[in-house]
Amino acid sequence: MASKAPKPDLATLPKKAEARALNFFYGAKQALKNISLPVYDRRVTALIGPSGCGKSTFLRCFNRMHDLYPGNRYEGEIRFFPDDLNLLGADVDPIEVRMRLAMVFQKPNPFPKSIFENVAYGLRVRGVNQRSVLVDKVEEALKGAALWNEVKDRLDEQANNLSGGQQQRLCIARALASEPEMLLFDEPTSALDPIATASIEELIHQLKDKVTILIVTHNMQQAARVSDFTAYMYLGDLIEFGWTDDVFFRPKNKQTEDYITGRFG
């Protein structure tokens, strides 16, 4: 639980994004059912729930990853602030959306290129090729991902030679380099050992001052440790959403309580 200070009134908290009556279909199969959920600015929101509950599907709506595969369909909208853009709008280019919201995946997936080129890639796709700019941005991003001290002397080495935890921090640096407004984490520590997991969680704590974070996690302790808000999902429905300590210690819904206390799931 992020803070012990009195909780601000939700109505006054600025939102970074908000899902409104969001439905999502894989072909004929409905994976998300009428989800409405705010994502507060520069806060960490955790999505929890058993496998198949739709939490990753929901996350991947935000950067339009579903557009990459045929047969997927969205209904409803995700408003993105401050410009009140509907991320799912038919007239909104998914590439533009992906430039504003960066994603970190379940398994570290560095490109088989150098550490430098991995971090610089987001800038390269935007047409930034000036060496001095890239060098500065790469350093800044690696520092932001708490990886700079470990790799500063070997930026030209292959990224695959890093350890799993370092690779995941590299992927976070890669996501940070182009200064996204929101970071989407899809179970970022599920392939990592406890020590590497702790370092990623520490990093999430540091990042939330600068960027809004939405994180899917299988690990309830992790949700409790890193998030300000928690949403519990089950079979495509949003069951409960609120401040993380409320959801964990004073769940309003019996289903949430059963899942959190381990009686179910």
Add this chain to the structure above:
Amino acid sequence: MPGAAANFDLAAARATIAAQKKRDLAFAALGLGALSVCFATFVALFVDMVIDGSGRLSSDFFSNFASRRPEQAGILAAWVGTLVVMVVTAAVAVPVGVASGIYLEEYAPRNKLTALIEININNLAGVPSIVYGLLALGMFVHTFGLGASVLTAGLTLGLLILPIVIVSTREAIRAVPGMIREAAYALGATRWQMVRHHVLPYSMPGILTGVIIGLSRAIGETAPIVTIGAVTFIAFLPPAPVTAAAPFVSFEWLMSPFTAMPIQIFNWTSRPETAFQQNASAAALVLVVMTLAMNALAIWLRFRLRRNLKW
């Protein structure tokens, strides 16, 4: 045995394991036998060729044109012809094949038309090469008026190996993991940026291997180039591609008549004199070495380029 379950029959289990291990051994022996037959056949052919032909291998053999006197006959026109035809073949098959493979894997919608095209490409790989020769005779030689030229041969063999290049390109592309693609897309890459920066470089070892396998098939093809009317006796080389006068490059060599290694070999084999048979063996040896060298190049390239590819 202390601690063993009462209903576990150890003797029976051991008998089953022993019986299964015998089957394992039997298959290993069978496999080794099959491999030995293949390998022994190749070694026998190769040794026979070396015995018959190695006496003829000399620098004159490579620098002389064909001749009525077997001891003066050489393979100059043939190896130069094969080389220039291979250059044209690669120039045709690589861009067309790689572009087709990328389109089918990354761009084409998954519908019936695409499925039909895919089936046809796989079938094309099995069409007898003489059919390509007949197609080329009708289309390139007569309709387009290209004659029995280096260009015609290159286009024909290019078509012939196109399915090989397309299929190996697609397989190489499919080996690039989806999570690498998603990583690139998630950073805002367009499809072409993703292909150009990731898919193409990471699948290059596989694509090159396919290209070289295709070329090493084309290098030995005889039927299609006989069909288009390649000459069997030729005493000049195609004009040089570089000239002394401006514009310094010439493409006349593309329209030049030519002969090729397999045609030269076939021609010598059909002569009654044993001396010509020896020439044929020597030329065949050269052709086999050319093919092996290409395969060695493929293996080396694959090894070099794959060193940094891990996911």
